[in-house]
Amino acid sequence: MKVAVVGATGMVGxxxxxxxxxxxxxxxxxxxxxxxxSVGKEITFKNKTHKIIGLAEAxxxxxxxxxxxxxxxxxxxxxxxxxAVGTTVIDNSSAYRMDASKKLIxxxxxxxxxxKDDKIIANPNCSxxxxxxxxxxxxxxxxIKRIVVSTYQSITGTGxxxxxxxxxxxxxxxxxxxxxxxxxxxxIPHCDVFEENGYTKEEMKLVRETxxxxxxxxxxxxxxxxxxxxxxGHSEAVNIEFENDFDLTEVRKLLSQTPGVVVQxxxxxxxxxxxxxxxxxxDVFVGRIRRDESQPNTLNLWIVSDNLRKxxxxxxxQIAEHLIKNNLV
Numbered sequence: 001m002k003v004a005v006v007g008a009t010g011m012v013g014x015x016x017x018x019x020x021x022x023x024x025x026x027x028x029x030x031x032x033x034x035x036x037x038s039v040g041k042e043i044t045f046k047n048k049t050h051k052i053i054g055l056a057e058a059x060x061x062x063x064x065x066x067x068x069x070x071x072x073x074x075x076x077x078x079x080x081x082x083x084a085v086g087t088t089v090i091d092n093s094s095a096y097r098m099d100a101s102k103k104l105i106x107x108x109x110x111x112x113x114x115x116k117d118d119k120i121i122a123n124p125n126c127s128x129x130x131x132x133x134x135x136x137x138x139x140x141x142x143x144i145k146r147i148v149v150s151t152y153q154s155i156t157g158t159g160x161x162x163x164x165x166x167x168x169x170x171x172x173x174x175x176x177x178x179x180x181x182x183x184x185x186x187x188i189p190h191c192d193v194f195e196e197n198g199y200t201k202e203e204m205k206l207v208r209e210t211x212x213x214x215x216x217x218x219x220x221x222x223x224x225x226x227x228x229x230x231x232x233g234h235s236e237a238v239n240i241e242f243e244n245d246f247d248l249t250e251v252r253k254l255l256s257q258t259p260g261v262v263v264q265x266x267x268x269x270x271x272x273x274x275x276x277x278x279x280x281x282x283d284v285f286v287g288r289i290r291r292d293e294s295q296p297n298t299l300n301l302w303i304v305s306d307n308l309r310k311x312x313x314x315x316x317x318q319i320a321e322h323l324i325k326n327n328l329v
Contacts, residue, residue, distance in 0.1 A: 001027045001324070004063040004087070006078070007070030008032035008043060008052065011159050012092060016067055016313040017045055019282075025317060026324065033058045034070070055081075063087050064329055065320050069312065083119040088329045090316050094201075096122040097209055104212050107318040108260050109136045114319075116328050121319055126311025127151050127202065127225065127234050128209040133284040133310070134303050135240070137258045138251070139214055142242035142297075146220040149206055152228045152235040153191055154275060155183060157307050166229055183229045191225035200225055232279030233306045241298045248291060251299065255286055260310070265289050273304035281306055282314045 003025070007013040013034075020027075032043055032050045041052045055074075058066070059081050066082045068075050068091040075095035082089050096102040103113050104122045106129055114121065124132070131149060138144065155162040155178075162178035169184035179188055191202035203223040211217045228235075256263045264273045265287040273285035284305040292298035305311055323329040 001065070002029040002031070002061065002063040003027040003320075004031040004033050004058045004061075004066040004082075006033040006055065006058065006066055006068045006074070007092075009034045009038050009041070010069055011156060011163075012069040012308055012312045015308045016069065016316065017043070019309065019313050019317050021046055023317060023321070025321070029061075029063075031058050031061060031063055033066075058082075059085055059087075065090065065323070067316050067320070068092055069316070079120050087119070088320075088323060089120045090123060090319050091120060092123045092312055092316055094125065094205065096120055097124060097205070098212065104209060105319050106132055106136075106213055106315060107322050108133060108258075109213060110215070111319065111322045114323065114326075114328055118328075123312065123316045123319065124209050124213060125202070125205040126157060126305075126307035127153060127236065128206055128213070129311050129315055130234065130284045130303055130305035130307075131206065131236055131238060132210055132213045133258070133261055133305075134238070134255065134286050134301060135210070136214060137254050137261075138240065138242070138246075138299075139216070139219075141254060142244045142246050144214075144216075144219050144240055145243050145297075146241040147210065147222070148239040149221070149223045150237045151191070151202075151206075151223070151225045152187075152230070152237075153202075153225060154230050154232060154234055154307055155227065156231055157191070157234065157311075158227070163231070166231075179227065183227065186229065188227040189224065191227055199223070230275050232275035233304050234311065235273070235275060236303045238301045238303055239292060239298065240301065241292075241295070243297065245297050246299065248289065252289055255289075260284060261286060263287065263289070273302055275304055275306075278304045278306045280309070282309050284310055 168175035202225040206223040272287035288302035
């Protein structure tokens with residue numbers, strides 16, 4: 001089992017390596033791949049030193065699985081080249097998510113769609129992944145009509161440059177800006193670039209990817225994505241209108257029985273999900289579970305998850321684990 005990590009020096013790539021070690025992922029050879037400027041640098045993994053190699057060399061080595069986390073342009077150019085030598089690519093970028101010929105996978109929800117013929121598999125956007133983990137069992141039980149979601153997204157979702165911007169601002173140092181405005185003591189209602197309809201790409205990902213993963217284009221979704229000066233995870237306030245009524249006790253029980261979801265919802269002791277608790281964990285945390293009293297069959301939830309883990313690296317590796325377990329690779 002030869003495994004390549006493309007984008008090994010990036011923020012998600014580093015987390016991916018940690019998770020490969022934590023989960024004792026089975027491989028006989030590990031290739032750490034990055035851009036030309038990083039080729040030759042060394043990374044220590046499991047007490048062994050690995051030299052960074054370039055994409056062309058990685059293709060020539062014909063890995064069984066390639067985890068991609070190097071941006072959409074790299075994925076569009078190189079994923080087909082890996083596919084051509086028989087590699088199964090699991091891609092973290094947005095490049096293939098809405099491609100009708102590619103599967104968009106959250107293993108707990110729709111891994112059953114995968115076959116041996118799926119050689120480029122898309123990993124969803126981080127904010128979508130944590131939301132659908134909670135929505136999927138509820139949709140199955142009560143049928144979702146409409147979702148209104150507002151996100152509170154960690155700077156780590158932007159990358160190393162954003163983390164550095166916040167660190168500089170906290171230290172009173174002028175430096176390179178990842179955002180058009182300061183992020184310290186601020187919130188910015190602007191994640192990714194604006195589309196013609198006035199929504200950002202991040203907001204439209206929540207719309208389109210949710211419908212694709214839940215396999216229901218009738219679900220109406222509207223989103224506002226906001227960047228906040230936190231590290232450790234994304235948070236979401238989610239309002240869900242169902243076709244059928246629900247019982248709150250039943251909702252809590254259903255969610256607590258969902259693999260990968262943890263209910264934190266005890267107001268007597270101020271227990272609710274927060275990024276400070278989600279940081280470094282693979283679960284999706286849900287709380288503030290309450291009925292929307294302004295209209296029937298409608299529920300309010302608060303969802304938090306580590307965007308670099310279940311929102312990116314962990315989900316990617318779980319897809320690969322499913323492929324191996326079911327002899328699909």
